[in-house]
Structure formats: structure tokens, C-alpha cells
Amino acid sequence: MTSPRKDWNVLSHGSAILPSHGREHNLSLVLQTLADQGALSRADLARATGLTRVTVSELVAELLHRSHVIETGTQEGKRPGKPSTLVDLNRPGLRIIGVDLSGIIPFRAAIMDLDGVILQSFSSQGRGATGQDAADQLLELLDTALAQCQVPVLGIGIGSPGVVTDKGIVLSAEKFGWRDYDLCSAVEQATGISTHVLNDADCAILAEHTFGQGSGHMILLRLGRGVGCGVITHNTLVRGAGFAAGELGHVRLHAQDTAECGCGNIGCLETCISLPAIWKALSEGQPKDQLDQQV
Ligand SMILES: [Zn+2]
Incomplete structure (x- = not known):
């Protein structure tokens, strides 16, 4: 068996077979297994997923029909007889698009291959948009990226600031003034492409866990326009009650502080150690020792 991919850490994605x-889910499980392990025979896929060989054959047939997987050659079986055919993700024939809404600079998007290699990058024009204007700016950026993509796009992933549900609904993102905004559905309806929306710090920790130096138990603290934190335990992303695990930015540190946060409270962590707060303090000539203490 050969694999074109580097060694990745993989999230725990459970197994199949439960009636629910x-x-x-099983199609996704087959795709995730191929993403994790590279090309496999149908028999190896059955062993790796816990599904029956008949079920795996049916799932692979559907994925072949969708062009999500391809047959890449054969390997000698462990027993005498016909060599088995290897199946892999359609790595040459599919792309994914990632979007980062968390930066100080305008929105950024990238066309990537299925191994996460960035092939082309894009930035939106303008900054400071909120509400529907921000959503429109995002959709324009996606239009630009999709127009440049020469092969079909398997899915779109979006990292958004704020609290995001498992259905991709942004419960609150102060930066854009979004409340209970179904960003996932808005993008899927506009593009017709399967979309995942996740909190930006959760995206960062997943990237670090998968491609970087992450372990099965880790915390990532992210300082940008806001303050975010992602948590992984036992190779599983912790979402938390209300999908707000790691949302440290609005913890009130200084009750006596007068700096007003975008959330309407005063003394939030974001008003102390986010990048805009640090830049503001520097521009106002705040003494370094005082800034150190703050950070
Ligand atoms: Zn706040």
C-alpha cells in the first residue's frame, strides 16, 4: 500500500454500524479513512471502518459515481488469487476552498488540494463590513475563487470569529454584528457546495493538530482581532455547552476597567490582549512594563 500523504494526526471520528x-455518515467515514490512510483495497477499508465488505463495496460504488474516489491500481493480496484494486480519494480531480474571516486584513480564501496544500490565494477588497454587507463580501470572494478553480470543489470550509454551532450557525460574532446568522446555509444556497463553518480558533487547532505539532490533548490560544482558544482532548475537538468552549475573549478581567468591549461589557480579556488593544496601547505610549503586566 502506498500513500501520497504525510503522516497526519487524525481526529477520532468513531466507527459505523450504529442504527442511528x-x-x-458511512460515506463520510470511508472518505475520512482514505484521507487518513491513503489508498486502500475494499477489504482493507472494511477492516479499517468496521463496515461489512458488501456495505463498503456499495459505498465505494456511490463514491466512484460521485467522482469523490478513484481506483488507482492493484496490489497483490495476502492470499493467492486475483490482486485487489486500490481505492483512493480523487486527489487530482477535486479541490477544497478554505476561508478565513478572523484576520485584521480583509477576508482571505484559498484553493487547496485534498492534502491541504494551498494552490491559489485570494483577498477581499475593503474592510470593516458588517451585517449583510460582510456576508455579501464573503460571497463575492467565494465567487472569485470558484471562477478560478479549474476542477470541481468538494467542499468549502469557513473559519469565523464568534460562537458557531455544529450546523454552521453563527450565534454571535461581534466583529460582523452577526447574531443567529445561518452562514452555512447562506453559503450553500449561493454556491451549491457543501460547506462547514467553524469557530476560527477551532479551525486553527484542527490545522495544528492535523498538519502541525499537535498531540491528542492540546490547547491553542489565538490572539488576533479577538482572543480565541481551541481545545482538543483524546483526539476530539471540544465544542462545549452552547458551542462556546474556549471562548475566553469576553471573560471579564478588570471590573474597574473602563475600556468598552464590542460585546457591550467592560474589562473583557479582548480589550486587554487582542492585537488592536496592544496596538492602541503602544500608540498611546503606554509604558512597556505596564503593557507586559496587562498581557
Ligand atoms: Zn467582551
Whole structure:
């Protein structure tokens, strides 16, 4: 068996077979297994997923029909007989698009291959948009990226600041003034492409866990326009009650502080150690020792 990919850490994605697991779950499980392990025979896929060989054959047939997987050659079986055919993700024939809404600079998007290698990058024009204007700016950026993509796009991933549900609804993102905004559905309806929306710090920790130096138990603290934190335990992303795990930015540190936060409270961590807060303090000539203490 050969694999074109580097060694990745993989999230725990469970197994199949439970009655509640639908066909889409099992299709996803096959794709995740191929992403993690590279090309496999149908028999090896059955062993790796815990599904029956008959089920795996049906799932692979559907994925071949969708062009999500391809047959890449054969390998000699462990027993005498016909060599088995290897199946892999359609790495040459599919792309994914990632979008970062968290930066100080305008929105950024990238076309990537299925191994996460960035092939082309894009930035939106203008900054400071809120509400529907911010959503429109995002959709324009996606239009630009999709127009440049020469092969089909398997899915779109978006990292958004704020609290985001498992359905991709942004419960609150002060930066854009979004409340209970179904960003995932808005993008899917506009593009017709399967979309995942996740908190930006959660995206960062998943990237670090998968491609970087992460372990199965880790915390990532992210300082940008806001303050975010992602948590992984036992190779599983912790979402938390209300999907707000790691949302440290609005913890009130200084009750006596007068700096007003975008959330309406005063003394939030974001008003002390986010990048805009640090730049503001520097521009106002705040003494370094005082700034150190603050950070
Ligand atoms: Zn706040």
C-alpha cells in the first residue's frame, strides 16, 4: 500500500454500524479513512471502518459515481488469487476552498488540494463590513475563487470569529454584528457546495493538530482581532455547552476597567490582549512594563 500523504494526526471520528448512523455518515467515514490512510483495497477499508465488505463495496460504488474516489491500481493480496484494486480519494480531480474571516486584513480564501496544500490565494477588497454587507463580501470572494478553480470543489470550509454551532450557525460574532446568522446555509444556497463553518480558533487547532505539532490533548490560544482558544482532548475537538468552549475573549478581567468591549461589557480579556488593544496601547505610549503586566 502506498500513500501520497504525510503522516497526519487524525481526529477520532468513531466507527459505523450504529442504527442511528445513516448512509451519509458511512460515506463520510470511508472518505475520512482514505484521507487518513491513503489508498486502500475494499477489504482493507472494511477492516479499517468496521463496515461489512458488501456495505463498503456499495459505498465505494456511490463514491466512484460521485467522482469523490478513484481506483488507482492493484496490489497483490495476502492470499493467492486475483490482486485487489486500490481505492483512493480523487486527489487530482477535486479541490477544497478554505476561508478565513478572523484576520485584521480583509477576508482571505484559498484553493487547496485534498492534502491541504494551498494552490491559489485570494483577498477581499475593503474592510470593516458588517451585517449583510460582510456576508455579501464573503460571497463575492467565494465567487472569485470558484471562477478560478479549474476542477470541481468538494467542499468549502469557513473559519469565523464568534460562537458557531455544529450546523454552521453563527450565534454571535461581534466583529460582523452577526447574531443567529445561518452562514452555512447562506453559503450553500449561493454556491451549491457543501460547506462547514467553524469557530476560527477551532479551525486553527484542527490545522495544528492535523498538519502541525499537535498531540491528542492540546490547547491553542489565538490572539488576533479577538482572543480565541481551541481545545482538543483524546483526539476530539471540544465544542462545549452552547458551542462556546474556549471562548475566553469576553471573560471579564478588570471590573474597574473602563475600556468598552464590542460585546457591550467592560474589562473583557479582548480589550486587554487582542492585537488592536496592544496596538492602541503602544500608540498611546503606554509604558512597556505596564503593557507586559496587562498581557
Ligand atoms: Zn467582551
